[in-house]
Amino acid sequence: MIKPINISIYYDQLLVAEGYKAVLSGHKQFHISNLIENDVDILKKIKYNETDLLIIEFSDITKENITYINHLHKSLPSQKLLIISGSITHKFINPLIKIIDGYLLRTCSSEKLILAIHEIFEGRKYLCSQLIPILLEDNHENGFKIDLTSREREVLSLLYTTKHNSDIAEKLNISQTTVRTHLKNIRQKCGNKNEVQLMRYACNKNLLKDNCIPLCPNCRFFLQKKWALI
Structure with missing residues (x-):
């Protein structure tokens, strides 16, 4: 029997987290081990070997959120991280790409959530397609020239x-x-x-x-x- 993927959800809003839990609990390959409020130190609530995937849910991404995710990554560098948020700006998505395993916007469907988890555990990273316009923003620049050999x-x-x-x-x-x-x-x-x-x-x-x-x-x-x- 294949061991289910053990998932903890670190949430901003309980109702949203319970919705994710309800969706994932309907699939035998997933097991929800923890629902953790975002005012709790997550490092004290989860043990590395007990959580295969940590889903982090934020209403919006702020500088403080970025700092915390970086701290979490440094403390648990091998921990797989999937971020879900209501919105994000160009300046915040770039720092996150290097340290997370996946990113979804709340407007994504439950099917995309399932797909993202499967992609992550097949050794790939996942970004929902709704992030494409944000990724391709010029960020007030019209391109640049590089003299390469x-x-x-x-x-x-x-x-x-x-x-x-x-x-x-x-x-x-x-x-x-x-x-x-x-x-x-x-x-x-x-x-x-x-x-x-x-x-x-x-x-x-x-x-x-x-x-x-x-x-x-x-x-x-x-x-x-x-x-x-x-």
């Missing part, structure tokens, strides 16, 4: 179509040390540009080719292979 362009292309630096090294027949050097140079040339803006640049310059997931059927923007957007 031909090799740096190749590395940048593979950065968004492979999972590890070792894959890039193998495809280009170079060492991982050389890959890291190229990535360091690329980031230095980009200044303080975030990874989403770097991805936009790669797309606009037609650097992404095979195995890319389109963000929408009417644009040329793509997201990393390891993320699912449905």
